[in-house]
Each structure stands twice: as C-alpha cells, then as structure tokens.
Amino acid sequence: MKLHINGTVRDVEEPGDTPLLWVLRDELGLVGTKFGCGMAQCGACTVHLDGKPTRSCVLPAASVGDRHVTTIEGLSKDGPHAVQKAWLEADVVQCGYCQSGQLMTAAALIEAKPDPTDNDIDAAMSGNVCRCGTYQRVREAIHLAAKIRKGAAK
Amino acid sequence: MSAAVSRRGFLGQAAGLAIAFYVPLGSGPKVAQAAAEKGAKAAAKAVPLPPANAFLHIGTDDSVTVLLAHSEMGQSMWTALPMLITEELECDWSKVRAEHAPAADVYKFPMFGMQMTGGSSSTYGEFDRYRTIGATAKHLLLEAAAKRLHTTPDRLTVDKGVITFGKQTLTYGQVAEEAMKLPQPATVKLKDPKDWKVIGHPTKRLDSPEKIDGTAKFGMDVQFPGLRTAVVARPPAFGAKLVSYDDSAALAVRGVEKVVRTTDGVAVVAKNFWAAKLGRDALKIQWQQPADGGVSTAKQIAEFHDLAKKPGAIGTNKGDVDAAMASAAGKIEVDYGFPYLAHAPMEPLNCAVKFENGKVDVWTGTQFQTFDQVAVAKVFGVKPTDVDIHTMFLGGGFGRRGNPKSDWIVEAAEIAKATGLPIKTVWTREDDIRGGYYRPSYLHRVTVGVDSRGMPVAWDHVVVGQSIMAGGPMEAIMVKHGVDESSVEGLGDNPYLESVSAKRVSLHSPKTDIPVLWWRSVGNTHTAFAMECAIDELAHRAGKDPLAYRLALLEGKTRHVNALKLAAARASWGTPPEKGRARGMAIHESFGSIVAEVAEVSVDNGVIRVHSVTCAVDCGGVVNPLGVEAQVQGSVAFGLTAALHGELTFENGHAKQSNFHDYKPLRMYEMPVVAVHTIDSGAKRGGIGEPSTAPIAPAVANAVFALTGQRLRSLPLRLA
Numbered sequence: 001m002k003l004h005i006n007g008t009v010r011d012v013e014e015p016g017d018t019p020l021l022w023v024l025r026d027e028l029g030l031v032g033t034k035f036g037c038g039m040a041q042c043g044a045c046t047v048h049l050d051g052k053p054t055r056s057c058v059l060p061a062a063s064v065g066d067r068h069v070t071t072i073e074g075l076s077k078d079g080p081h082a083v084q085k086a087w088l089e090a091d092v093v094q095c096g097y098c099q100s101g102q103l104m105t106a107a108a109l110i111e112a113k114p115d116p117t118d119n120d121i122d123a124a125m126s127g128n129v130c131r132c133g134t135y136q137r138v139r140e141a142i143h144l145a146a147k148i149r150k151g152a153a154k
Numbered sequence: 155m156s157a158a159v160s161r162r163g164f165l166g167q168a169a170g171l172a173i174a175f176y177v178p179l180g181s182g183p184k185v186a187q188a189a190a191e192k193g194a195k196a197a198a199k200a201v202p203l204p205p206a207n208a209f210l211h212i213g214t215d216d217s218v219t220v221l222l223a224h225s226e227m228g229q230s231m232w233t234a235l236p237m238l239i240t241e242e243l244e245c246d247w248s249k250v251r252a253e254h255a256p257a258a259d260v261y262k263f264p265m266f267g268m269q270m271t272g273g274s275s276s277t278y279g280e281f282d283r284y285r286t287i288g289a290t291a292k293h294l295l296l297e298a299a300a301k302r303l304h305t306t307p308d309r310l311t312v313d314k315g316v317i318t319f320g321k322q323t324l325t326y327g328q329v330a331e332e333a334m335k336l337p338q339p340a341t342v343k344l345k346d347p348k349d350w351k352v353i354g355h356p357t358k359r360l361d362s363p364e365k366i367d368g369t370a371k372f373g374m375d376v377q378f379p380g381l382r383t384a385v386v387a388r389p390p391a392f393g394a395k396l397v398s399y400d401d402s403a404a405l406a407v408r409g410v411e412k413v414v415r416t417t418d419g420v421a422v423v424a425k426n427f428w429a430a431k432l433g434r435d436a437l438k439i440q441w442q443q444p445a446d447g448g449v450s451t452a453k454q455i456a457e458f459h460d461l462a463k464k465p466g467a468i469g470t471n472k473g474d475v476d477a478a479m480a481s482a483a484g485k486i487e488v489d490y491g492f493p494y495l496a497h498a499p500m501e502p503l504n505c506a507v508k509f510e511n512g513k514v515d516v517w518t519g520t521q522f523q524t525f526d527q528v529a530v531a532k533v534f535g536v537k538p539t540d541v542d543i544h545t546m547f548l549g550g551g552f553g554r555r556g557n558p559k560s561d562w563i564v565e566a567a568e569i570a571k572a573t574g575l576p577i578k579t580v581w582t583r584e585d586d587i588r589g590g591y592y593r594p595s596y597l598h599r600v601t602v603g604v605d606s607r608g609m610p611v612a613w614d615h616v617v618v619g620q621s622i623m624a625g626g627p628m629e630a631i632m633v634k635h636g637v638d639e640s641s642v643e644g645l646g647d648n649p650y651l652e653s654v655s656a657k658r659v660s661l662h663s664p665k666t667d668i669p670v671l672w673w674r675s676v677g678n679t680h681t682a683f684a685m686e687c688a689i690d691e692l693a694h695r696a697g698k699d700p701l702a703y704r705l706a707l708l709e710g711k712t713r714h715v716n717a718l719k720l721a722a723a724r725a726s727w728g729t730p731p732e733k734g735r736a737r738g739m740a741i742h743e744s745f746g747s748i749v750a751e752v753a754e755v756s757v758d759n760g761v762i763r764v765h766s767v768t769c770a771v772d773c774g775g776v777v778n779p780l781g782v783e784a785q786v787q788g789s790v791a792f793g794l795t796a797a798l799h800g801e802l803t804f805e806n807g808h809a810k811q812s813n814f815h816d817y818k819p820l821r822m823y824e825m826p827v828v829a830v831h832t833i834d835s836g837a838k839r840g841g842i843g844e845p846s847t848a849p850i851a852p853a854v855a856n857a858v859f860a861l862t863g864q865r866l867r868s869l870p871l872r873l874a
Contacts, residue, residue, distance in 0.1 A: 014428070026427055031374070033368070034500070034549075035502065038583055039814075042819075072368035087366045088362050091362065092362075093362050094228030094784060095226075095227055095501070095548060096361065096365030096370050097547075097549030099365050121822065122822055123823075127821075129819045131500050131552070132792075133789070133825070135791065136787050136827065139822070
C-alpha cells in the first residue's frame with residue numbers, strides 16, 4: 001500500500017487493518033505522533049487527513065487511500081507554524097506527551113476558524129486530553145496563534 | 155562518571171569539540187555540604203557530596219550543558235536546575251541546554267540518599283548544590299582567564315559567559331580547557347539574593363522546542379534495529395494467578411515471534427506493537443481467581459465503615475479526647491470517602507531493555523533510577539553498575555513512575571532475559587488503568603466537639619485505608635507504631651488543631667491485593683479534603699463566615715493567614731458573585747508550601763462547573779514564576795479531575811474502568827481560569843509540583859455547599 005505522508009509517497013508493508021498510528025510510529029519511524037488511549041478518547045495521536053484533524057489510533061491504514069497525511073513532523077514545512085510559535089511564546093508544554101496532538105488539532109482549528117472564540121476552542125480542543133493540565137496556556141496560545149497567522153497573512 | 159559522559163556522547167555530539175570541562179567538587183565547597191546535611195532530615199541517610207561530578211559541561215563553543223540529577227516529567231526540572239547553575243555561573247542562557255544524568259552515585263539526591271524525583275523536592279532540595287556547582291565553575295574559569303591575561307580574578311568582570319579585562323575579552327569556552335586543570339577552591343561564595351538575575355525571573359522552558367515539533371524522545375519513542383515490542387497479559391483481577399495458557403493462536407499472528415512467562419503474566423513479543431497486541435488478544439489464558447474472591451468496592455466500603463467505628467493505631471493523641479467530647483457543647487460527626495485513583499499519565503508505561511555482554515541498558519521514563527538499577531541488576535544477576543539507565547522524557551509521572559518495586563521495569567527485564575532479545579514493553583491504556591499502584595481508597599470519620607461559640611475543643615479523627623509504605627523500602631522510616639505517616643499527613647499537625655486541647659488521630663491500614671502508590675500530593679489528596687470540609691461545616695454550624703472562622707483558628711500562623719487573605723481578596727471574597735454562582739475556599743500546607751484556593755462554581759443541569767480558581771501560594775521563594783504558575787494550574791487541573799470524575803471501582807478484584815471514556819480526565823471545556831498569586835515570604839523554600847493539588851477538591855465542595863446547601867462528603871463530587 002502507498003500512503004501520502006508529509007508530502008512524500010511512502011510504501012507500507014503492514015497489513016491494511018493496522019491503525020495508521022502504528023504504521024507511522026513502528027514502520028515509518030515517525031514517533032512524534034503519540035499513543036495515548038487507542039480508542040480516540042485522548043487525541044494524542046491526532047494527524048491531519050487532507051487538513052482535517054483525525055485520530056490515527058483507530059483509523060485503519062488502508063482506509064487512508066489517496067488522502068494526504070500530515071503529522072507533527074510535517075507541520076512546519078516552511079519554518080515554525082503559527083501554533084508552534086505561539087506555543088513557545090505562551091510556554092505551554094509540561095511533560096509534552098500530548099502536545100503533538102494538541103498542536104495538530106489547534107492548527108486545524110485556526111485554519112477553519114481564523115479567529116476562534118473560547119467556545120470554538122472548547123469545542124475543537126476538548127478531545128485532546130492533557131493530564132499535566134496545560135489547558136489554560138493552550139487556550140492562550142491558540143488565541144495568540146490566530147493573531148500570528150493573521151499577521152503573517154497580511 | 156566517565157561512563158556516564160562517554161555514553162551520553164557529549165563530546166561526540168558537540169562536533170569538533172575535544173574539550174570537556176567538568177567541575178571537580180572534590181570534598182565539596184562548604185556551603186553545599188552544609189545544605190546536604192541540613193536537607194538530609196530523618197527521612198534518609200545523608201549522602202556526602204560526591205568526590206567528583208559531571209553536573210556541568212562547558213564546550214569550547216561556549217555551550218553549557220547541565221546534567222540533571224532529576225527527571226523531567228513536566229514539572230520543569232529541565233529549566234529550573236539549569237537556572238540555578240546559570241545564576242552563579244553567569245553564562246549565556248541562550249547557550250544552556252540540559253540532559254538527564256545516567257544512574258550513578260554521583261547523582262544521588264542528598265535529601266533522600268538515592269537518585270530520584272518526587273516529593274516536590276527537586277528545586278528546593280538542589281537549590282544550594284546546583285548553585286554551588288555554578289559558582290565553582292565560575293571561580294575556576296575566572297582563575298584560568300586571569301592567568302591567561304596576566305592579572306588576578308578580582309580584576310575581571312563577566313557577563314553572559316564573556317570575561318572582560320580592560321579591552322581584552324575571553325569567552326568561557328576559550329578558557330574551559332585550562333580551567334579544568336586547576337585545583338578546586340576550598341569554598342565559594344554564593345551571590346547575595348539581591349544580585350540575582352535569573353532566580354525569580356520568568357524564564358521559558360528549555361524543553362519547549364523539541365516538545366512542539368515531535369522530536370522530544372519519550373520512553374515510548376525508543377527505537378533501534380532489532381528492538382522488539384512486548385505486550386503483556388497481566389492478571390485480570392488483583393490477587394488472580396496464572397494457571398496455564400495456550401499460545402498457539404498468538405504465535406500464528408503475523409509478526410509475533412515469541413511468547414514467554416513473566417512473574418505475573420504472559421508476554422507476547424513481536425516485531426511491532428500492533429502484532430504484539432493482536433498476539434496478546436489471541437492468548438488463551440486460564441486464571442485462578444483470588445482465594446478471598448477479590449476486592450469488591452461496596453463490600454470494602456462497608457468494611458471500612460466498620461473499622462472506623464473504633465480508633466485505630468494512634469498517630470496523634472493529646473488530652474482526653476473522650477472526656478472533652480462528652481463535655482462539649484455540641485458535636486458533629488461526619489464521614490468523608492475517597493475512591494482508588496489511577497495516575498493515568500498520558501504516556502502509557504513502557505520500558506526498553508537490552509542485555510549484551512554482561513551489561514544491561516534500560517530506556518524508560520522513571521522517577522526512581524537507584525531502585526530501578528538495583529532491581530534490574532537482580533533480574534540479570536549482574537552488578538547495579540552494569541545497568542545503565544537511560545532516563546527518557548517522562549510523559550507524565552504523578553508518582554506512578556516512581557515505584558520502589560520498579561514493577562514495569564522488572565517485568566521488561568524479565569522478558570528481555572527470557573527471550574534473549576532486546577525488547578520494549580508497551581502498556582495499553584487499559585493495562586495502565588487496570589494495572590494497579592493506585593492512590594488507595596480511604597474513609598475518614600471525623601468527630602468534633604465544639605464549645606458554645608462553635609469552636610472545636612475535641613477532635614477525634616479516624617482514618618481507614620491501605621498503607622502505601624507498608625512492605626516497601628520506606629516502611630522503616632515512614633511507618634511508626636503502625637501508623638503510615640503518608641496516610642495521615644496534614645492531620646495531627648494541622649494548624650487548625652494547634653489550639654485544640656484534646657485531639658486524636660488514629661489509623662486503620664487494612665491489607666488488600668490491590669497494589670497502591672503515592673499519587674500527586676499523596677496523603678494530602680484526602681486529608682486536606684477531610685480537614686477543609688470539616689472546618690467549613692464547623693464554620694457554617696457556628697454561623698460564621700468560612701474565611702473569618704478559618705482566620706480565627708489560624709491566629710498567629712502568619713503564612714497561612716496571609717495566604718488565605720490574599721486568595722480571598724483576589725477572588726473578591728465577601729462580594730456577591732455572579733448570579734447562580736458561589737465561592738468556596740480551602741487552604742493546605744504540604745511539601746513545605748502553603749496554598750489557599752478560592753473556587754467559584756455553578757451548577758448546570760446537575761453538573762458542577764468550576765469557573766475560576768484563585769490561588770495564593772507561599773513556597774518560600776520562587777525560582778521561576780512561569781514554572782510556578784504552570785505547576786499551580788496543572789495541580790489544580792489534576793486535583794479537579796479527582797474532584798469531579800476520578801473513581802476506580804472493583805468487582806471481585808477486577809477494575810471496572812478501563813480507559814478515558816469511563817475513567818474521565820478533565821478536559822478543555824472544564825478547565826477553570828486559574829489565577830496564581832505568589833507570596834514571597836522568605837520562609838524556608840518548599841515544593842511546588844504538588845501542594846496546589848489538594849486544596850481544590852474541598853474548595854469546590856465548599857462552594858457547592860454554599861450554592862446548593864448540599865454537603866458532598868465523598869469524591870468524586872456528585873450532586874443528589
């Protein structure tokens with residue numbers, strides 16, 4: 001099977017019912033995408049599928065088809081993404097394990113809603129669990145990222 | 155030391171560098187020695203300062219690498235310890251980076267005599283040692299520079315790693331090689347706090363860049379050629395034993411290579427996780443149920459209530475409680491209940507082990523390197539020094555990754571030994587939630603006699619719950635006369651009770667098959683709730699404002715009074731909140747710090763919503779305001795998870811919950827706005843990773859009472 005990942009086509013040998021997460025991590029060595037729950041409850045495994053945030057731990061690799069997969073490793077192809085800049089500025093991370101997923105969901109959010117409200121953030125981000133409790137700074141960083149993105153677009 | 159450094163590959167990593175500069179501490183500058191002695195408490199034997207160390211490396215490219223004797227699990231050791239060194243070294247912060255130290259005697263924590271991270275102790279416990287290392291390095295570098303420039307060190311100035319003498323400048327990197335050859339000073343003088351440029355200043359984390367682009371390596375991310383993945387079938391109930399298993403279907407799964415026994419279960423070893431997991435699912439195992447049927451929650455709660463009818467082993471006993479109770483003007487008798495809790499760090503447990511030529515390499519995220527090293531050595535029959543522990547970033551610890559039994563590490567070592575292969579175990583979330591080492595379940599029975607003004611005159615407090623320390627290496631220190639200090643911490647010596655002339659705290663420690671462990675803030679997770687809710691009930695009974703009642707009891711306790719007043723003021727205590735909301739407060743001292751919290755809540759369709767939490771924190775002094783704020787916010791979130799959701803229940807020894815759908819974590823939409831106000835009291839420094847966890851549940855429960863009139867006395871909080 002062939003998968004479009006971070007702008008390149010990768011050959012994959014694992015059976016098609018293997019979740020995309022484990023193809024990324026174990027076969028392709030893209031370990032920035034994390035395993036947290038295995039049942040789409042925590043968001044640590046979030047990747048983009050044609051730009052849409054998707055839980056890779058429950059997605060059979062074969063069902064990806066021609067859609068383009070972007071992982072945290074591919075988020076910053078033209079220098080740091082607005083969310084990554086904002087994450088640094090707001091000093092968001094603690095243990096960091098959930099942050100790839102948080103960033104991927106946040107990046108998709110500000111793409112879909114360039115000026116997200118707190119309610120938008122609640123709706124988009126509540127599927128991403130952080131046991132360290134970085135939520136408050138995640139929220140601040142998303143507002144900041146939206147500003148950075150708009151500034152860059154000008 | 156040398157093994158540590160060469161293995162870590164410092165020299166190799168800094169390409170082109172041949173020079174490493176280590177600060178030789180020798181017998182140790184006096185200040186650090188004194189600190190080590192002072193910090194050693196009764197808890198453990200003091201470790202003399204290491205004869206030499208590798209805490210600091212300065213490259214000829216001016217890079218400064220700090221080796222961390224403590225694990226980074228989110229609490230920001232990666233930043234706080236380098237800040238301490240930088241303060242004294244006066245190096246360029248932009249050139250500072252951190253690395254986990256390997257497991258070695260030199261990195262043992264003077265406070266506990268072992269290499270470990272826990273007890274919210276790393277920053278204040280290393281406050282003198284790490285500063286002294288920085289000061290010693292600076293002394294040597296200046297001496298080397300003075301020689302080169304034909305002058306004396308006192309005529310040199312230094313700023314951000316650049317040494318200036320008149321018009322001449324030298325960088326630290328340029329004199330590192332010569333400095334390394336100089337004899338160490340007998341003493342060094344640490345800076346006057348008024349001259350601090352780093353300590354106390356908001357400093358962004360050094361580990362952010364790698365944690366936002368996916369390159370940070372956690373134990374889960376360890377990969378190398380030949381490494382297999384093992385997924386283990388463990389007993390489905392605590393106390394159950396393996397009888398037999400059939401692995402034929404498991405071995406038929408594509409990618410599965412071996413199936414081996416561990417002490418408790420069966421491990422499926424495969425070329426990757428998914429194959430190993432499918433293999434485990436295909437195992438047919440016969441388990442023998444626990445002889446006593448196993449723990450069932452309802453039955454256990456009834457047993458706890460029976461035990462609570464009588465005093466247990468005596469922890470605190472002052473005055474004649476029974477007589478004082480009998481003659482009191484009034485009395486309240488209340489029970490507070492607490493369930494078992496899993497830590498549920500975001501990174502499920504994992505551990506990679508390789509055994510080759512008599513040496514063992516272990517890659518994992520751990521809080522307890524010294525215990526782990528000894529435990530792995532025992533499995534392989536080698537010396538502890540033949541076990542190299544590579545501490546990876548911890549995807550959360552909260553106590554679960556600091557187990558004196560090294561459970562997940564020993565298991566991985568057993569599998570590596572049995573298969574003869576390098577393996578990495580990966581736990582699923584279900585394995586984690588059902589895997590034990592929980593915060594124990596507790597019951598508190600609190601009986602308080604009051605005088606005619608409603609102030610307590612007799613306090614009888616019975617605690618029932620498993621001992622965390624019993625049967626472990628800390629039992630001798632922590633369990634006194636049958637009382638595990640960690641089960642009753644914050645009760646007998648609670649400042650509210652100082653003026654109460656008759657008080658008794660006693661403890662029943664029933665044994666079960668469920669393994670238990672410390673969970674962020676340990677005993678305070680339940681003792682603070684019982685104390686702060688009981689005090690709130692007493693205030694209400696006395697017809698007093700909860701703040702005024704607390705202040706009256708805490709008279710003379712300046713730090714407590716100041717924290718309460720500050721939190722109350724910043725939360726606008728005394729002014730009515732928005733319609734449909736109410737406020738509640740709590741204060742608790744733990745890990746040497748005092749935290750007061752005011753929570754503002756509402757109830758929406760029977761669901762408790764926490765809108766804001768105002769915290770006043772006195773941890774003596776702040777090293778990194780950004781780090782303190784993050785730890786307080788995080789602790790509130792962690793405590794709020796337990797307040798609103800956390801509960802494990804058991805049937806015949808089997809945990810009913812299994813994953814985040816039924817063992818719910820706090821989510822973004824539930825996160826209150828947490829305001830953090832620090833008090834620079836100048837008191838002895840305390841911890842910050844845990845102390846804000848305990849006050850949130852009672853603050854919320856007291857707010858819910860203020861709003862609804864319902865006293866919720868067990869966690870998680872559930873409205874009638």
